[in-house]
Structure formats: structure tokens, C-alpha cells
Amino acid sequence: MASLELKGVRKSFGSTAVLEDVSLTLEAREFIAFLGPSGSGKSTLLRIIAGLENADAGEVWLEGRRIDQLPPGERGVAMVFQHYALYPHMNVRENMAFGLKNARVPKAEIDRRIADAARVLEIEQLLDRKPGEMSGGQQQRVAIGRALVKEPKLFLLDEPLSNLDAALRLRTRVELAQLKQRVDAAVIMVTHDQAEAMTLADRIIVMNDRTIQQVGPPMTIYSRPANRFVAQFVGSPAMTLLAAELVPGGDCARLKIGDGTIVETAIARNRLPQDATLRLGLRPEAVRVGSRDAAATEATVELVERLGERTIVYARLSDGQAIIAEDNGDSRVKLGDKVRLIIDGAAAHVFDSQGTGYHGAVA
Amino acid sequence: MPADLRRGRLTPLGWLGLVAGAIIMLAPLVWTLLLSLKNNAELVGHSEAALHGPYTFANYAAIIGNSLTLRWLLNSSIVALGTTGGVLILASLAGYGFARLDFPMRRTLFAFVLLGLAIPSQAVILPQHQLFAWLHLHNTYPGLILPGLIAPFGVFFMTTYMRGIPRELDEAAMLDGASRWTIFWKIILPLTLPAQSTLAVFTFLGSWNDYWWPLISATRSDMYTLTVGLAAAQMNYAQTSGLGYLMAQAVFASIPIFLVYIIFQKQIVRAMAGTAG
Amino acid sequence: MTSQRDWRGLLFVAPFLALYSVILIFPLLRGMWLSLYQVDLFGAGHFVGAGNYVRLAHDPIFGTSLLNTFEVALMIVPALTIFALLLALSLNRASGSAAIFRGIFFSSAVLSVTIVTLVWRFVLAPDAGLLGYLASALGLQPLPFLSDEHLVLPALAITTIWWSVGFPMLLFLAGLQQIPDEIYEAAALDNAGRWATFSHITVPSLRRTVVLVVMLQTAAQLQLFGQSQLLTAGGPSGASRTAVLFLFESAFGRWELGYASAAAEILFLIILAVTLTQYWATGRATAQSDAG
Numbered sequence: 025m026a027s028l029e030l031k032g033v034r035k036s037f038g039s040t041a042v043l044e045d046v047s048l049t050l051e052a053r054e055f056i057a058f059l060g061p062s063g064s065g066k067s068t069l070l071r072i073i074a075g076l077e078n079a080d081a082g083e084v085w086l087e088g089r090r091i092d093q094l095p096p097g098e099r100g101v102a103m104v105f106q107h108y109a110l111y112p113h114m115n116v117r118e119n120m121a122f123g124l125k126n127a128r129v130p131k132a133e134i135d136r137r138i139a140d141a142a143r144v145l146e147i148e149q150l151l152d153r154k155p156g157e158m159s160g161g162q163q164q165r166v167a168i169g170r171a172l173v174k175e176p177k178l179f180l181l182d183e184p185l186s187n188l189d190a191a192l193r194l195r196t197r198v199e200l201a202q203l204k205q206r207v208d209a210a211v212i213m214v215t216h217d218q219a220e221a222m223t224l225a226d227r228i229i230v231m232n233d234r235t236i237q238q239v240g241p242p243m244t245i246y247s248r249p250a251n252r253f254v255a256q257f258v259g260s261p262a263m264t265l266l267a268a269e270l271v272p273g274g275d276c277a278r279l280k281i282g283d284g285t286i287v288e289t290a291i292a293r294n295r296l297p298q299d300a301t302l303r304l305g306l307r308p309e310a311v312r313v314g315s316r317d318a319a320a321t322e323a324t325v326e327l328v329e330r331l332g333e334r335t336i337v338y339a340r341l342s343d344g345q346a347i348i349a350e351d352n353g354d355s356r357v358k359l360g361d362k363v364r365l366i367i368d369g370a371a372a373h374v375f376d377s378q379g380t381g382y383h384g385a386v387a
Numbered sequence: 388m389p390a391d392l393r394r395g396r397l398t399p400l401g402w403l404g405l406v407a408g409a410i411i412m413l414a415p416l417v418w419t420l421l422l423s424l425k426n427n428a429e430l431v432g433h434s435e436a437a438l439h440g441p442y443t444f445a446n447y448a449a450i451i452g453n454s455l456t457l458r459w460l461l462n463s464s465i466v467a468l469g470t471t472g473g474v475l476i477l478a479s480l481a482g483y484g485f486a487r488l489d490f491p492m493r494r495t496l497f498a499f500v501l502l503g504l505a506i507p508s509q510a511v512i513l514p515q516h517q518l519f520a521w522l523h524l525h526n527t528y529p530g531l532i533l534p535g536l537i538a539p540f541g542v543f544f545m546t547t548y549m550r551g552i553p554r555e556l557d558e559a560a561m562l563d564g565a566s567r568w569t570i571f572w573k574i575i576l577p578l579t580l581p582a583q584s585t586l587a588v589f590t591f592l593g594s595w596n597d598y599w600w601p602l603i604s605a606t607r608s609d610m611y612t613l614t615v616g617l618a619a620a621q622m623n624y625a626q627t628s629g630l631g632y633l634m635a636q637a638v639f640a641s642i643p644i645f646l647v648y649i650i651f652q653k654q655i656v657r658a659m660a661g662t663a664g
Numbered sequence: 665m666t667s668q669r670d671w672r673g674l675l676f677v678a679p680f681l682a683l684y685s686v687i688l689i690f691p692l693l694r695g696m697w698l699s700l701y702q703v704d705l706f707g708a709g710h711f712v713g714a715g716n717y718v719r720l721a722h723d724p725i726f727g728t729s730l731l732n733t734f735e736v737a738l739m740i741v742p743a744l745t746i747f748a749l750l751l752a753l754s755l756n757r758a759s760g761s762a763a764i765f766r767g768i769f770f771s772s773a774v775l776s777v778t779i780v781t782l783v784w785r786f787v788l789a790p791d792a793g794l795l796g797y798l799a800s801a802l803g804l805q806p807l808p809f810l811s812d813e814h815l816v817l818p819a820l821a822i823t824t825i826w827w828s829v830g831f832p833m834l835l836f837l838a839g840l841q842q843i844p845d846e847i848y849e850a851a852a853l854d855n856a857g858r859w860a861t862f863s864h865i866t867v868p869s870l871r872r873t874v875v876l877v878v879m880l881q882t883a884a885q886l887q888l889f890g891q892s893q894l895l896t897a898g899g900p901s902g903a904s905r906t907a908v909l910f911l912f913e914s915a916f917g918r919w920e921l922g923y924a925s926a927a928a929e930i931l932f933l934i935i936l937a938v939t940l941t942q943y944w945a946t947g948r949a950t951a952q953s954d955a956g
Binding site for chain 2: 074075076095096097098101102103105107109110111112113122123126127170174
Binding site: 401404405408409411412413414415416418419422430435438477478480481483484485488489490491493496499500503505506507508509510511512513514515516517518533534536537539542567571592595596597598599603613614615617618621622630633634637640641644645647648652655656 | 670671672673674675676677679680681683684686687688689690691692694695698747750751754755765767768769771772774775776777778779781782783784785786787792794797826834838883887889890894908911915916921924925928929931932935936939
């Protein structure tokens with residue numbers, strides 16, 4: 025049985041439509057990320073599931089029970105807010121106990137659950153402190169603890185890592201991954217950070233412009249993006265899109281880009297629509313700064329980012345289009361250099377005029 | 388250096404002005420105090436006798452022994468405390484309703500309350516007097532307390548303050564299964580304590596010092612508040628016990644207020660900071 | 665928030681609204697109604713329409729009381745605002761002495777009108793009062809503040825300013841403290857001198873507070889009552905009778921409720937008009953300065 029099901033959810037604020045006909049299914053114990061830019065509707069969707077907003081149309085089902093008519097407290101859902109929303113005048117223990125008391129859970133049970141959660145999250149020494157006396161990272165663990173003790177069927181995390189500085193963010197990412205193993209519930213995380221989504225989620229739901237763009241496991245989203253938006257939103261630095269023309273000949277599509285280079289893709293020719301406006305998508309790792317092969321594509325270096333384990337090279341092709349390439353960490357490339365690029369056609373993607381993505385057969 | 392620009396160094400002339408001003412502020416109070424410590428007989432025709440001894444507490448002893456003045460003190464206390472408690476309760480409830488709940492006509496009703504801020508007391512005081520006469524509420528404690536409860540400022544103040552509390556807390560509480568009332572009682576209300584204490588101090592002071600309403604509503608001298616009683620004593624001065632006693636009554640009436648002022652200075656200053664911005 | 669337009673929300677605001685409607689709104693409307701009647705102590709009056717208003721227009725006592733009210737408000741509000749502003753500017757610092765001074769200047773504001781008038785009666789009275797004593801000690805003739813018709817309104821004004829300077833001072837202090845330090849620092853980096861800083865940064869930032877203080881004080885002083893009743897009983901010969909005292913005397917002295925209600929409505933309209941005019945006038949001025 026699916027744990028969470030959304031059917032045809034629609035929502036507008038006044039005359040602004042925020043969600044249009046959203047449907048999806050979550051399996052038990054899945055960790056899902058709603059990924060998208062701000063305004064994509066992902067937070068609204070989360071709040072509708074939580075019961076903090078009412079959808080204009082559609083249904084929400086959790087483990088076989090329809091919950092969209094129920095008040096938030098009765099849905100079996102727990103949420104960790106972006107700014108934690110801990111009750112400032114209560115200490116940690118009281119914060120965690122509040123929901124259980126409202127549900128009339130027996131005191132012994134409340135104490136047991138709090139003790140367990142505190143041990144797991146390593147916040148035992150904070151139990152008598154108030155939120156104002158703790159760091160951001162500690163507050164977040166308390167917020168997670170407050171959700172844990174409710175033993176919900178579904179966890180909702182609203183941008184859990186956005187408020188943390190870089191070092192804390194990485195550590196918390198690891199903690200969330202561990203949490204995932206421990207809980208017997210599905211988890212939905214809302215984020216605009218594709219790295220967070222990629223590392224934590226079993227499946228990613230990419231949202232933009234009020235609709236779901238693609239649903240799938242991280243690697244599928246990455247290597248087989250359904251459309252231009254997904255292709256450019258996921259992956260950093262972003263995929264390069266070059267205007268390209270279909271060149272006749274061969275089972276697999278061959279495309280010519282502006283400066284004359286012909287790229288042999290692994291995409292069957294007959295799958296592509298016959299319109300003229302196609303775009304070739306190349307991730308930086310598919311474009312290597314290469315050897316002195318005279319046949320390779322030429323480009324002028326405009327910017328170099330040395331990351332240590334690799335170097336990102338922003339270059340411009342002879343027809344003026346920008347392209348992003350990769351080189352080794354110890355690359356000696358510098359601004360103004362003319363470099364030759366090796367393009368891995370098998371890893372290339374093609375996007376038609378509607379933006380739909382086409383990819384080579386899975387290796 | 389910038390700090391100096393902000394604070395403005397005072398010239399000697401400025402200091403002089405400040406000190407002169409302070410003397411002007413304090414002199415009348417000191418004069419009153421001195422008068423109150425003198426034997427009445429000595430002061431007749433020679434009030435400057437206050438400026439030198441002998442001093443006595445006889446007037447204060449007479450006040451404590453005077454059951455009427457003590458009764459006035461009791462009345463003022465009951466009315467001020469009752470008004471304060473009532474305002475806190477009504478304004479908190481209404482403030483929560485306006486700030487957090489969505490009910491039909493909410494905006495209209497809030498505007499309706501704000502409108503009351505513009506109504507000066509004399510526009511309503513005569514009909515109020517009539518109304519309370521019909522309800523037989525004159526010369527009663529409820530009669531003295533009720534008009535103070537409807538000040539729109541309290542509702543406006545609490546609504547504004549509650550709006551400043553992040554809605555996320557309400558949402559977390561809703562997910563924690565709390566009812567509207569529980570959210571009000573256990574989450575929002577405890578977080579409004581600073582506002583409550585400020586509102587309480589202001590309401591208490593305003594009620595204690597109120598002259599207009601108790602003047603026309605309490606016509607029996609045993610229902611006077613201290614403020615009204617003092618006015619009556621002032622008007623009867625020529626026939627009564629004397630200047631020293633009268634001044635002692637004035638000092639006596641100011642002690643509770645000064646105590647409240649000293650204890651709650653922080654609230655008062657903080658409230659002013661809120662209003663100016 | 666879950667936006668169920670819930671009737672239950674009304675339960676929270678109902679207690680207040682009920683009292684408010686009965687004790688404030690109903691009397692407001694009834695007052696307007698009463699002003700159209702001639703009512704006395706002994707029961708239902710008879711309808712006179714605009715009769716009360718016409719009578720008021722011809723009533724020299726009412727006219728004088730209005731004039732007195734305007735005069736005394738004009739004496740009080742500008743001086744009060746300036747004093748309060750000067751005090752705030754001088755005392756806007758963190759030192760202990762400043763705190764003591766602030767406390768002194770605010771202490772009078774917590775007293776009731778009856779205490780204040782009692783204190784000042786015995787300051788102003790030429791025979792028994794402090795000023796009288798000081799004057800004669802200096803060999804001067806003590807001024808009969810409370811019995812000379814030319815001195816009476818200034819006496820009320822002085823008393824009121826003494827009483828009321830604390831609140832506006834605090835408002836100005838709060839306004840001053842809200843000016844961010846960074847603006848002063850930027851000005852220092854821009855080489856602004858003391859006067860330039862004052863006139864270009866401090867004063868404009870305080871503009872809103874000044875407007876607020878003037879509006880509030882004007883409305884309050886137009887309703888001046890206690891000082892007039894207790895210090896001078898409106899005398900001598902009505903020279904210090906304010907509009908509200910006139911109202912009080914008509915209603916509770918002569919029991920002419922309808923007539924007094926009409927006077928109350930007129931005063932209400934005057935205060936409303938003055939406040940709105942101030943609001944409009946300063947709104948335009950601030951808009952121009954904001955835009956400029």
C-alpha cells in the first residue's frame with residue numbers, strides 16, 4: 025500500500041495559481057525531496073499535506089486514510105519547520121512533550137519517548153534548556169526530536185539545511201541520512217538545493233511553475249532529465265545548452281553545433297522529432313579540456329575555477345556560444361588560452377523545441 | 388566621535404537650563420511635602436512657615452485615622468485593579484481573535500474598534516451617565532470599572548503585539564494537536580507577558596488617576612476614589628481641617644502612584660518606545 | 665493558517681465587542697440624539713431639532729469658553745513640544761545623571777489632575793503660595809495668578825506644561841533612539857559638523873514623532889477640564905472656563921442634558937476637524953520631504 029497519495033491537488037492564492045493538478049504516490053519508508061526554485065509551489069504542497077493550507081481541489085491520502093479534511097494534529101504527520109518554530113518559553117522537554125500531552129499520551133510513555141529521542145539525537149544535556157539558550161544546530165535537533173516523539177507516519181522537513189552554515193550543513197546532512205535509516209515512516213523534504221536532494225532522497229520530485237516536472241531517483245534525474253528545466257536545475261555547474269542542427273546519416277542522431285563541430289550522440293535518430301530547433305545538452309564532465317588533436321573543437325577560456333579535485337573552465341566557442349568544460353585538478357589552463365575540447369557524444373542530451381529531453385540508452 | 392555627535396555635548400548653558408528645569412519640576416512637590424509636615428495652626432496666614440521646622444507627622448496620623456480617606460484608598464485600589472484585570476483579559480482575548488483567527492467580518496470589526504480611538508470622552512460621557520443611571524450602576528464598583536474596560540487602545544495594542552509573534556509557532560502547535568484555545572492559553576499568551584505588563588501599568592495609572600468618570604458616577608462620599616476625594620477636600624478647604632492636612636492628603640494620594648512608577652519604570656519607557664516608531 | 669472562516673473566532677472578540685458597543689458606541693449615537701432634545705432632570709424631554717445648536721451659537725458663555733479653550737491650547741502645545749524636545753535632546757545619553765534627570769522630568773506625569781491642581785494652587789496663590797512667598801521675599805509684588813483674568817489662562821498653561829512634559833519627552837527619546845548609529849557614522853565620514861548633523865539627520869528623523877506629539881497634545885488640551893474646574897472654577901467671571909467645563913456645568917450643574925450634549929458634539933467635531941487638518945497638512949509636508 026502506498027503510504028502517501030496526492031490526487032489532483034490544485035491551489036490558488038487569490039488569482040495566482042500556485043499548484044495545478046498535482047498527483048503523486050509515495051511508497052512506505054521512502055525519502056522524497058520536493059526540489060524546485062522559490063515560487064515553484066513545493067512549500068505550498070508541503071503545507072497542504074501538513075494541513076496548514078487547504079487545497080482548492082484534490083485529495084490527500086495517508087496509509088489508506090483520507091486526511092485532507094482532518095485538522096493538522098490528527099493527520100499522523102510531523103513537521104520540522106525551516107526556522108524550527110520551537111516554543112521559546114518552554115524548555116526542550118516541554119517542547120517535545122507538548123504534542124503528546126495534547127494527544128493524551130500517558131506520562132510514562134511521554135517520558136520514554138523523549139528519553140529515546142534525546143539519546144538518538146544526542147540532546148540529553150539540553151533537555152532543561154530553553155531554545156534561546158542553544159545554537160542553531162542544537163535547535164534543529166530539538167525540532168527533529170519534537171517530530172520524532174510523535175511517531176508519525178510521515179515526516180515533513182521544510183528546507184532543513186538552509187539556515188545552517190556550510191560546515192554544519194554537511195554534518196547535518198549526514199545526520200539526516202542516518203535518521204532516515206532509523207525511522208519507520210516516509211519522509212518528505214522540501215529544498216531548493218539540488219545537492220541536498222541528490223544526496224538524501226530516494227526519489228526526487230522536481231517542481232517548477234506550479235507543476236511536477238519529473239519524478240525519479242537522483243541518478244535518473246541527473247542523467248536523464250525529462251526537460252530543459254530539470255537538466256539545468258540539477259547539477260552544478262549547470263549543463264551547457266547549445267543550439268544544434270540535425271545532420272543526416274547514421275542510426276544515431278548526429279548534431280552540428282554553431283562552430284561546425286559534429287557530435288555523435290547515442291540517441292536513436294528516429295526518436296527525435298523532425299523540427300529544426302534542437303538543443304544539445306552537455307554536462308561539464310562530458311566536455312574535457314583535451315589534447316592537441318587538430319580535429320577537436322576550439323574554444324577560448326574566459327574564466328577558470330580551481331576546486332582542488334577538478335578545474336571548471338568557462339569558455340567560448342568560435343561561434344560565440346558559451347560552454348563549460350572540466351579539466352584535472354592540476355590543470356595549467358588560464359584566462360585567454362585557446363584550448364581544444366573533447367566532447368563525449370554518448371553522454372550528450374538533446375532537447376527539442378518543447379524542451380523535452382532525449383538521452384542515449386542506459387549504459 | 389560619532390557617539391558624541393549623537394548625544395550632543397551639553398554646553399554650560401544647557402546644564403544650567405537642565406538644573407533650573409529640574410528645580411522647577413521638584414520645587415512644587417517639595418513645597419507640598421514641607422507643608423504637609425507642618426502643624427495646621429502654624430500655617431494659617433503664614434504658609435512660609437513650611438520652610439523651617441518644627442515638622443510633625445500629625446497630619447499623616449490623622450489621615451490614617453480617618454476612615455474616609457482610607458476608604459477612598461480602598462475604592463481606588465479596587466477600581467484600578469479591577470479595571471486592569473478586566474482590560475488584560477478582554478484585550479488579550481480580542482487581540483488573539485483579531486491577530487490570529489479568521490472569522491467573518493474580521494477586518495470590518497477591527498476597523499470598528501479602531502474608530503473608537505478617535506472618540507473623545509466628552510462625546511460619550513453624558514449618555515454614559517444616563518445609561519448607568521438606568522442600569523442602577525452609579526455608586527457601585529462595577530459602575531466605576533466598566534467604562535474603563537472598553538478602551539480600544541488595549542485591543543489595538545495586544546493585536547499589534549500578537550501579530551508580531553511568528554505564525555510558525557501557531558502552525559507547530561496545530562501540528563501538535565492543539566486547539567485554538569490551547570494555542571491561545573499555552574503558546575501565545577505566555578509570549579505576550581512584556582506587552583501585558585506594559586498595558587497593565589498604563590491601565591492601572593489611567594484608572595487610578597481618572598477624574599471625570601468617578602466624579603460624576605460616584606456621588607456618595609464613601610464611593611469616591613482617592614482622586615475625586617482629594618478634589619472634594621480641595622473644594623472644601625476653607626471649611627476644613629487646614630492646609631497641612633490637605634497637603635498631607637495630596638502626598639498620601641501620590642505615594643501609591645509613585646511606587647507603581649518606580650517599580651514599573653521599565654514598562655513605561657518601553658511602551659513609549661513602541662508608540663513612537 | 666488553515667483558512668476556515670470559522671464563526672468560533674468571534675467568541676474571542678465577542679466579550680470585548682459586546683461591552684464596547686454598549687458602553688461606547690451606543691452612548692456615542694445616543695449623545696447625538698440627545699443633542700436634538702431639550703432634556704432636564706425630570707424625564708423625557710421634547711424634541712427641539714437644531715434648537716440647542718442655535719442657542720449655543722448665540723450663547724456668549726459658550727463662545728467665550730471655546731475661545732479660552734483655543735487660547736490655552738495654543739499656549740500649551742508649542743511650548744510643551746519645544747520643551748519636551750529640548751529635554752529629550754539633552755538627556756539622550758546613557759549616563760546615570762541623565763537617567764536621574766529623566767526621572768525627575770517624568771515624575772509629574774504620573775500624578776492625577778487633582779493632585780497637580782492642589783499642588784499648584786498653593787504655588788500660585790499670592791497669599792499662601794510658594795511663588796507669592798518668593799516674590800515678597802525678593803521685594804516684588806506677588807502676582808494674583810488665580811484671580812486676575814489676564815493671568816488665569818497663563819497660570820493654567822504653566823500648570824499643564826509642568827504636568828505634561830514627561831510623556832512627550834519620552835516619545836522623543838524613543839524616537840531619537842531609533843535613529844540607527846550607522847547614519848551618524850556615515851555623516852561623520854561625510855565630514856558633517858554638529859549643526860549639519862542635527863538639522864539634516866536628527867530633525868528629519870524626528871519629524872514623525874513631532875507630528876504625533878503635536879496631534880495628540882492638541883486633542884488632549886482642547887479637552888482641558890480638571891485644571892480649569894479645580895484651580896479657578898472657570899473664573900474669574902468665566903475667564904478660564906474651558907469648553908469641557910462649560911459642558912460639565914450645563915450637564916451636572918444645570919441638568920440641561922440636551923444642551924450639554926449639543927456642546928459636546930460641537931467640541932467633538934472641532935477636535936476631529938483640527939486633528940484631520942493637522943494630519944492632512946503634515947502628511948503633505950512629509951510626503952514632499954520624503955519625495956525630495
